[in-house]
Amino acid sequence: MNADVSRKRLHVIQGKFLVSDQPDVVLTTILGSCVAACLRDPVAGVGGMNHFLLPGNANGGGSGEATRYGVHLMELLINALLQKGARKGRLEAKLFGGAQTMSRLSDVGRKNGIFAEKFLGDEGISVVSSSLGGDLGRKVEFWPVSGRARQNILSGNETLKAVAREQPVAPKPAPADEVEFF
Amino acid sequence: MSMAQKIKALIVDDQVTSRLLLGDALQQLGFTQVTVAGDGEQAYQIMQKDPHHLVISDFNMPKMDGLGLLEAIRGNAATKRAAFIILTAQGDRALVQKAASLGANNVLAKPFTIDKMKAAIEAVFGAL
Numbered sequence: 001m002n003a004d005v006s007r008k009r010l011h012v013i014q015g016k017f018l019v020s021d022q023p024d025v026v027l028t029t030i031l032g033s034c035v036a037a038c039l040r041d042p043v044a045g046v047g048g049m050n051h052f053l054l055p056g057n058a059n060g061g062g063s064g065e066a067t068r069y070g071v072h073l074m075e076l077l078i079n080a081l082l083q084k085g086a087r088k089g090r091l092e093a094k095l096f097g098g099a100q101t102m103s104r105l106s107d108v109g110r111k112n113g114i115f116a117e118k119f120l121g122d123e124g125i126s127v128v129s130s131s132l133g134g135d136l137g138r139k140v141e142f143w144p145v146s147g148r149a150r151q152n153i154l155s156g157n158e159t160l161k162a163v164a165r166e167q168p169v170a171p172k173p174a175p176a177d178e179v180e181f182f
Numbered sequence: 183m184s185m186a187q188k189i190k191a192l193i194v195d196d197q198v199t200s201r202l203l204l205g206d207a208l209q210q211l212g213f214t215q216v217t218v219a220g221d222g223e224q225a226y227q228i229m230q231k232d233p234h235h236l237v238i239s240d241f242n243m244p245k246m247d248g249l250g251l252l253e254a255i256r257g258n259a260a261t262k263r264a265a266f267i268i269l270t271a272q273g274d275r276a277l278v279q280k281a282a283s284l285g286a287n288n289v290l291a292k293p294f295t296i297d298k299m300k301a302a303i304e305a306v307f308g309a310l
Binding site (some may be wrong): 065 | 196197198199202203242244272279292293294295
């Protein structure tokens with residue numbers, strides 16, 4: 001679940017996010033073309049990570065379904081941080097992923113990276129470091145309270161496995177998705 | 183002039199990106215009179231000076247949230263007849279019921295689709 005967490009080492013799977021204010025928690029993820037945004041409020045001492053892969057028609061701006069889905073995933077993470085005492089104006093971001101792997105012919109990885117950078121830029125959230133693109137996947141660890149992040153570049157074979165797990169499909173929307181006529 | 187062109191719409195969301203997406207969506211539906219506000223307080227000030235026909239508001243916002251804005255708008259004779267649609271990233275039944283009890287016309291989950299937005303607006307105003 002995308003809930004508050006207190007166990008120590010937590011893996012963030014595609015389409016999900018986790019937030020924590022526990023200093024000993026490490027958020028981890030494995031990325032091929034996917035992007036993970038790691039956000040933190042250094043004053044409130046709370047941070048979190050999401051992990052997304054937008055459908056292939058996503059682009060940096062635009063108004064398509066894919067962009068709305070990406071904005072939704074960023075908003076869920078930001079809302080969860082605000083609920084734990086973060087302030088939007090203090091948030092800082094680290095971005096990882098978006099590899100342009102050989103097994104994916106489209107440039108979906110690059111588009112995901114561009115989307116994340118544009119979103120954060122539009123929202124006035126500073127990106128303090130990023131590692132985007134390239135042709136190999138990444139294993140990322142993020143300490144949400146200290147903001148420390150570490151990445152290991154995957155081998156070619158590991159990258160293929162990571163990409164094979166990635167599904168560029170939007171998950172089912174929230175329960176209130178059905179139009180409610182009062 | 184189409185119905186969409188006649189309606190004055192107010193978009194309320196604390197996220198710049200969401201405001202842009204909503205603005206794009208309304209433009210695609212034929213709206214030409216669209217105002218934006220960054221939170222409920224600002225939206226309510228705009229509504230007091232210049233009542234809009236339609237308010238599409240995020241739920242989760244600083245200062246005054248979407249339900250607070252709805253309550254304020256329904257409590258003011260000059261604005262209480264406005265159509266009010268709430269958008270929420272965290273769709274749960276309790277929120278939907280609270281919104282209904284406060285007089286919301288609709289609750290839509292994010293990420294919304296253009297078709298669902300159109301249906302929600304047309305349920306109030308008729309064909310756009």
